[in-house]
Amino acid sequence: MKAMVLNTYGPGAAFEPTKMPDPVASPGHVLVKVAATSVNTVDTMIRNMGADLPLSPTLPAVLGMDFAGTVVAVGDGVTGFVIGDEVYGCAGGLMDLPGSLAEYINADARLIAHKPKSLSMREAAALPLVGITAYEGLTRSGVGGGQTVLVQGGAGGVGHVAVQIARHLGATVSATGRGADQMALIKGLGARPVDFTTQRVEDYVAEHTDGVGFDVVFDSVGGPNMTNSFAAAKLNGHVASTVAMVEIDLTPAHFKGLSLHVVFMLIPMMHDVGRQTHGDILRILADLADDGALKPIVDEHKFGWSDVGAAYAHLTNGYAVGKVVVEL
Structure with missing residues (x-):
């Protein structure tokens, strides 16, 4: 088969076509003919940092976590999938x-689900990692009807999905972004836009929650921004972070009695623990998509076999x- 392989790691490392x-x-696996794969921030981190990340493959490496495609073979012990399934x-x-x-990818059957019928292969390939991440963060935080939710980075890959899922769960959603395009995107998803470059935390907390604070803050920005998330949450509220690799003072969280949920969705893949949970979530996400409650936003630029490096650069x-x- 044809594959795009990294023979070295580093920001300028080239993807080379290889047989x-x-x-x-x-x-326990199914063989899938890959139609499309998406680029996630963690993919770019692996390419750039290599051995400095404990989850990086040994070289030569075939990257790419998300995919959509068609089953062409089914391994022993697999039920629920047959040849020809998308x-x-x-x-x-x-x-x-x-x-x-x-x-082709030999995929653990516990980590996949039938593609949403309403989405193209291109759209479906954009959803798994960000969808699972958003769903885990929101459900672990107990998001439900009547709550207020703030999504930090509501126009991003994880954030725009989190906005849609939180709204489906019955929450009133606000989301941060910057610039007219991101504000329009957030508003179009049914959330109240917050321009974090011009609005102070205390101001949008007052405007959107009458000064009480949000029941749940879903932070897909992370890093130093977690301080803003602590400030935006209500007393005894919840903060879910997808980017918690930072040294930070937890004193504000302590005096508010906040619950902090760190979401790292790759754990089942890395440790072979609870993999079926991901397949179950993907089935839920497919139902949401087919019911019209969830649609991934895909960048308009199109990339193919010869454009993998350009795709990574476009995201970076x-x-x-x-x-x-x-x-593909």
């Missing part, structure tokens, strides 16, 4: 799991609007 043996469907998932591209920048440079997808 590799066709994989086979091992027990599926999607997040099942490779780290540690010893070969990724989806290839013609911050020019992308929605998820960056490579069609």
